[in-house]
Amino acid sequence: MxxxxxxxxxxxxxxxxxxxxxxxxxxxIHLFQDPNIVFLGGGLPLSKYFPWDNLQAESPLPPFPNGIGAAPSGDAKDTCVTTVPKxxxxxxxxxxxxxxxxxxxxxxxxxxxxxxxxxxxxxxxxxxxxxxxxxxxxxxxxxxxxxxxxxxxxxxxxxxxxxxxxxxxxxxxxxxxxxxxxxxxxxxxxxxxxxxxxxxxxxxxxxxxxxxxxxxxxxxxxxxxxxxxxxxxxxxxxxxxxxxxxxxxxxxxxxxxxxxxxxxxxxxxxxxxxxxxxxxxxxxxxxxxxxxxxxxxxxxxxxxxxxxxxxxxxxxxxxxxxxxxxxxxxxxxxxxxxxxxxxxxxxxxxxxxxxxxxxxxxxQEYNEKRDVAMDALYKYVPSTPALSISPPIAGMFFTVNIDASAHPEFATKYQSKPELVEQAIYEKVISCGVLVVPGIWFKADGETTPPQPKESKAEPNPNGIFFRGTYAAVPLDKLQDGIKRFGAALKEEFGL
Amino acid sequence: MxxxxxxxxxxxxxxxxxxxxxxxxxxxIHLFQDPNIVFLGGGLPLSKYFPWDNLQAESPLPPFPNGIGAAPSGDAKDTCVTTVPKxxxxxxxxxxxxxxxxxxxxxxxxxxxxxxxxxxxxxxxxxxxxxxxxxxxxxxxxxxxxxxxxxxxxxxxxxxxxxxxxxxxxxxxxxxxxxxxxxxxxxxxxxxxxxxxxxxxxxxxxxxxxxxxxxxxxxxxxxxxxxxxxxxxxxxxxxxxxxxxxxxxxxxxxxxxxxxxxxxxxxxxxxxxxxxxxxxxxxxxxxxxxxxxxxxxxxxxxxxxxxxxxxxxxxxxxxxxxxxxxxxxxxxxxxxxxxxxxxxxxxxxxxxxxxxxxxxxxxQEYNEKRDVAMDALYKYVPSTPALSISPPIAGMFFTVNIDASAHPEFATKYQSKPELVEQAIYEKVISCGVLVVPGIWFKADGETTPPQPKESKAEPNPNGIFFRGTYAAVPLDKLQDGIKRFGAALKEEFGL
Missing domain, CATH: 3.40.640.10 (Type I PLP-dependent aspartate aminotransferase-like (Major domain))
Structure with missing residues (x-):
């Protein structure tokens, strides 16, 4: 080709x-490097006045046999020392x-x-x-x-x-x-x-x-x-x-x-x-x-x-x-x-x-985190058609999709408005001691006029809402604990 | 008060x-620090996966008795070591x-x-x-x-x-x-x-x-x-x-x-x-x-x-x-x-x-640089009313102000246009092996309509141009050499 x-x-x-x-x-500015030109052209301070020398940082050494989370010991066999002189x-x-x-x-x-x-x-x-x-x-x-x-x-x-x-x-x-x-x-x-x-x-x-x-x-x-x-x-x-x-x-x-x-x-x-x-x-x-x-x-x-x-x-x-x-x-x-x-x-x-x-x-680390999160979700999120989980194959996030109309108070307290159910669940999860965030925070709801033609494909459930969680930010034990709390909040909300 | x-x-x-x-x-995001909340809210990677530890840099130690340009020896008596652990x-x-x-x-x-x-x-x-x-x-x-x-x-x-x-x-x-x-x-x-x-x-x-x-x-x-x-x-x-x-x-x-x-x-x-x-x-x-x-x-x-x-x-x-x-x-x-x-x-x-x-x-360093630059300017820039120097009291820059109409070819080759004299001088200084930059590069020439009222104060010379140089970017010997070249370029241009 x-x-x-x-x-x-x-x-x-x-x-x-x-x-x-x-x-x-x-x-x-390229004339700064030209040996035939005395550069009086720009306000570049002399590097002599930069106060730092011998910048140094330690990192683990490939191929990271103990995993990437293992701290370098300082010993040459597992520690890569980057030293940058002035x-x-x-x-x-x-x-x-x-x-x-x-x-x-x-x-x-x-x-x-x-x-x-x-x-x-x-x-x-x-x-x-x-x-x-x-x-x-x-x-x-x-x-x-x-x-x-x-x-x-x-x-x-x-x-x-x-x-x-x-x-x-x-x-x-x-x-x-x-x-x-x-x-x-x-x-x-x-x-x-x-x-x-x-x-x-x-x-x-x-x-x-x-x-x-x-x-x-x-x-x-x-x-x-x-x-x-x-x-x-x-x-x-x-x-x-x-x-x-x-x-x-x-x-x-x-x-x-x-x-x-x-x-x-x-x-x-x-x-x-x-x-x-x-x-x-x-x-x-x-x-x-x-x-x-x-x-x-x-x-x-x-x-x-x-x-x-x-x-x-x-x-x-x-x-x-x-x-x-x-x-x-x-x-x-x-x-x-x-x-x-x-x-x-x-x-x-x-x-x-x-x-x-x-x-x-x-x-490998994220694979494990994702698995732990999914296992916990399947364990703690009540098994009902109103709540569904799709295991991600990349990234930091999982979502739990929810049919708001399945909420026992959907038509009454929440006037059949899915966004009110979403807000109620958000408050409930916080009160249960976990933070996951409502999907509505991410909705791109720009102008779409003139209205786009209806697709033959079924439209998604108009009462569908979701929550986003992450398995990135906390260690595995906290992750399981957090998802347990999330599950408890959902159980309570949906009277399950 | x-x-x-x-x-x-x-x-x-x-x-x-x-x-x-x-x-x-x-x-x-503040809930990330809340001990009562399991934070599954945002895509924050675990710090365990940041590969660096023991960041370190050396700098001179106050009160910098040998001047700020003196490199730290590594010895504790003149070296400040900043070490930042993970x-x-x-x-x-x-x-x-x-x-x-x-x-x-x-x-x-x-x-x-x-x-x-x-x-x-x-x-x-x-x-x-x-x-x-x-x-x-x-x-x-x-x-x-x-x-x-x-x-x-x-x-x-x-x-x-x-x-x-x-x-x-x-x-x-x-x-x-x-x-x-x-x-x-x-x-x-x-x-x-x-x-x-x-x-x-x-x-x-x-x-x-x-x-x-x-x-x-x-x-x-x-x-x-x-x-x-x-x-x-x-x-x-x-x-x-x-x-x-x-x-x-x-x-x-x-x-x-x-x-x-x-x-x-x-x-x-x-x-x-x-x-x-x-x-x-x-x-x-x-x-x-x-x-x-x-x-x-x-x-x-x-x-x-x-x-x-x-x-x-x-x-x-x-x-x-x-x-x-x-x-x-x-x-x-x-x-x-x-x-x-x-x-x-x-x-x-x-x-x-x-x-x-x-x-x-x-x-102190800049004071000395400024003095060296001024000394060289007064020495090498021809003393004529068409060329003037105002010694700065701050910053990195000096200017040489020029009455373009004093150029011998102002009315002929340059058609009484100061900007053409400015361009000619710029090319001459470069060919003499020094870079100083024409004032016109810095002119803010936005819309000023409606015309502002004339001031009683005398307007600056309409044929006034200037060049900006800096004493910041090179060591003192080069600075003197550069200004000497600049002076030679001006001499040549003005036939002095």
Whole structure:
């Protein structure tokens, strides 16, 4: 297959992006490194005045034989020590560290080269990119990346597409910018392509078509669903047909698991024969299907190393990433130099295979957490048709779906309003000493006029509500205890 | 004097801020710490899976007897070692460190308490705040803070006020957002209050009045001027009269110096008898004059510790900071946990006085750099009325002002256009092996219709151009060499 160049999507840019000028100062900052030029051009403090030297951090050592949660002892046999001096060279795997004199200086809007080269290689390894001019760009995490994406593409009054239930901060960020979030139905396998296509085929020709689809394909937040590979191909085709960009927000991508098996005796944790085996087991990403630079992938270290790194990366065409760099120069400049130095220092010492070992270890941990949560849910949530559980195959979240009309006081106390039942259950679970959150918090309820045509497919139960829980945030014993309390709350509410 | 509460300035907020909702998930995140609640509410990874422990960095030890540029030897007598464990308590001065299990977790949108308490105390020490409900908020530096400020207050089509020559990235950020930057004249003492007042007194009543004044009072970028304390009082009064917010962008605040003395034999570096003496020597900030929460101060560690910390803070009223927190929750979340842990760890070990020692040391360094630059300018820039130098008393920048009409080819080759002379000189200085940047790069040339009334005061020379250089970015020998090259370029251009 011939591998081509990305297309130009600048017709989808916002007014803001179209009018953004790069600071002329940025056009001459490369002269800082030119030995023939004395640089009196920009306010760069001398690195001599940066007070820090010999930055150091300990981490466990691949292949993490005692699991990724085992603390390093400090002993060389299980401890990886990242030491980053202020100047000069220290080795990190096949590359060198980012000296602090550079990490803590201005410059490198794309991110430090030692970080980018690791992330670029990782991306190629996992996603096997299908066009030439793709690249990666360091970010401060997906929350920031999504806000930047909205600024780059959307004007006030624009509409974007999103899963009907989606991460509320993402929805609210769009709404605050005056962007309408059009909900697209989803089920246990994620976004429904036929519904998406029907929405766009019947789009009111008098209103501008959506420029973006925002999706969390893997371990969707809040529903826990994962989009199947076949549906992704369909959605990509629809994106080409209706000329929109797909934004895949993938913080949970590496929290993919075995399918849940109810009978513990039949559970066999998948053992990967090789790193390739592991990579091949992963869901195909949208970016891996992309042949024309129509997908922007938002990746983050938040869920796999730690949220406080405030470090992530974008994958996309160089053309589009240029617009992000121009925006970053006026917003974040670049992620923290300390974060870049420590994360790149650690990853380059671990190597690509070491990082995959970490991700395999993480998968095992989440697999176990998910199993413990599911076991507890099946044990403590009363078995009745009004309450249903769909075991997730990725991510941090589970949901319990509830038919509100089955509540004994639905028609009386709650006036047949499912949202009132939802609120009552929320208060009950808190009073039982557990926090799970109502699905309504995640509802993308943007303008959908003109009304979309009715689908032949049965509409979901109009009295359906759900609660989202997570197995990520607490240890296993607390998780079981929490779900027990949740079950007790449901029993009480439904008089079971 | 009775100290009062801040006023409400929400009438100045943008449409975006007025419509921004906080994510409901943020309303329950505090339950993560509640011992009576099992938290299954949010996607917080267990800190057990954060791979780092024993973060460590070395810095010099106050009072920095060998100057702030002297590297720590590693020996306890001149080396401060900041060590931050993953869990548990390590002491930093009068407080404790931010354990990595917290620094690398979600939460604390305002910033980590150990950082905020240091910055709050520092702010009170330096600015002696005059109203009750002020606070500080951790940021990723002033570039990001300014962009957030624009989002919080401005709609497309709004106008803001700024110095006629200003930091180009700040101007371009506003322009990209569709915000008109109205230039206010400035001279060697900064913004001219009479001109500002005349502009506002004569404002076209049919167009909305400016909501913001953006100013860099100390070591202004690019002119190097510093706003006098008296002018600040005047400008604050005008802000009250015309109801706008003052945004003081103060990255160079602690780079204040002695007045330049041409004769080296007469130079006496000011020695401060005490830390109080040093603090009292500093220019009065706008925030120190503020009695009603009308000022937002943007402070940053970029110029005093290192740009790559990507860490700064805002000072303002709690009411207004709340709008920033809501925006941050959808953008940056919070600054890097590594940056916060290392910076707070170091500063809390140094203590308030240790940090002031650092700033006094920094002042000495910049004082010397400024002197070397001025000496070289007076030596190498040809002495002719067409070329003038005004020695700065703060910041990183010097300017050489040029009467373009004195160029021998002004009327011929350059068709009496000063901007063509400016471009020619720029190309000449580069070819002479030095980079200084043309003033035109910094010109805020927003819409000023209807034309403002002519001032009685003489207008500046319409053929006046200038170049900005910095003494910050290179060591002293290179600085002298660069200015020599700059002088040679000017000599050649002007046929002197």
């Amino acid at each position: 011939t591998v081509g160049e990305s297309l130009d999507f600048s017709h989808l840019y916002s007014e803001e992006t179209k009018s953004r000028k790069s600071s002329p100062l940025k056009t001459c 100047d000069g060279v220290s080795k990190a795997g096949n590359t060198t560290d980012i000296p602090l004199s550079r990490a803590l200086q201005y410059g490198f809007s794309m991110g430090q080269p030692e970080l980018l080269s690791f992330v670029r290689e990782h991306t190629q390894l996992v996603h096997k990119m299908q066009y030439k001019d793709w690249d990666v760009l360091a970010t401060i995490g997906n929350t920031g990346s999504w806000e930047s994406t909205l600024r780059i593409f959307c004007n006030r009054g624009d509409t974007i597409l999103a899963e009907k239930y989606s991460f509320s901060s993402s929805v609210y960020a769009a709404e605050a910018q005056g962007v309408n979030v059009f909900p697209v139905p989803l089920d246990a396998d994620g976004l429904i392509p036929e519904r998406l296509e029907a929405i766009l085929d019947n789009w009111n020709p008098e209103t501008p078509k959506p420029k973006l689809l925002y999706t969390i394909p893997t371990g969707q937040n809040p529903t826990g669903s994962s989009l199947s590979d076949d549906r992704k191909k369909e959605i990509y085709r629809i994106a080409q047909k209706h000329d929109f960009i797909i934004i895949e927000d993938e913080p949970y991508y590496f929290l993919q698991m075995d399918a849940y098996e109810k009978d513990p005796s039949k559970r066999k944790a998948i053992k990967f024969a090789s790193h390739d085996d592991f990579v091949n087991s992963l869901a195909k990403s949208f970016i891996s299907l992309d042949t024309e630079g129509r997908v922007i992938r938002m990746d983050s270290f938040s869920k796999v190393l730690g949220p406080g790194t405030r470090l992530g990366w974008l994958v996309g065409s160089k053309k589009i990433l240029k617009a992000y760099v121009q925006l970053h120069e006026m917003t974040i400049q670049n992620p923290s130099g300390f974060s870049q130095a420590i994360v790149a220092g650690t990853l380059n010492r671990w190597g690509q295979h070491g990082f995959l070992d970490w991700l395999i270890g993480l998968r | 009775t100290v009062g509460e801040s006023l409400d300035f929400s009438h100045l907020y943008s449409e975006e801020t007025k419509s921004r909702k906080s994510s409901p998930l943020k309303t329950c 869990d548990g308590v390590s002491k930093a001065g009068n407080t404790t460190d931010i354990p990595l299990s917290r620094a690398l977790q979600y939460g604390f949108s305002m910033g980590q308490p150990e950082l905020l308490s240091f910055v709050r105390e520092h702010t009170q020490l330096v600015h002696k705040m005059q109203y009750k409900d002020w606070d500080v908020l951790a940021t990723i530096g002033n570039t990001g803070s300014w962009e957030s400020t624009l989002r919080i207050f401005c709609n497309r089509g709004d106008t803001i006020l700024a110095e006629k020559y200003s930091f180009s990235s700040s101007v371009y950020a506003a322009e990209a957002q569709g915000v008109n930057v109205f230039p206010v004249p400035l001279d060697a003492d900064g913004l001219i209050p009479e001109r500002l007042e005349a502009i506002l007194d004569n404002w076209n009543p049919e167009t909305p009045k400016p909501k913001l004044l953006y100013t860099i009072p100390t070591g202004q970028n690019p002119t190097g001027s510093s706003l006098s304390d008296d002018r600040k009082k005047e400008i604050y009064r005008i802000a009250q009269k015309h109801d706008f917010i003052i945004i003081e962008d103060e990255p160079y605040y602690f780079l204040q110096m002695d007045a330049y003395e041409k004769d080296p034999s007469k130079r006496k570096a000011i020695k401060f008898a005490s830390h109080d003496d040093f603090v009292n020597s500093l220019a009065k900030s706008f925030i120190s004059l503020d009695t009603e929460g009308r000022v937002i101060r943007m402070d940053s560690f970029s110029k005093v510790l290192g740009p790559g910390t990507r860490l700064g803070w805002l000072v303002g009223s709690k009411k207004i900071l709340k709008a920033y927190v809501q925006l941050h929750e959808m953008t940056i979340q919070n600054p890097s946990g590594f940056s916060q842990a290392i910076v707070a760890g170091t500063l809390n070990r140094w203590g308030q006085h240790g940090f002031l020692d650092w700033l006094i040391g920094l002042r």
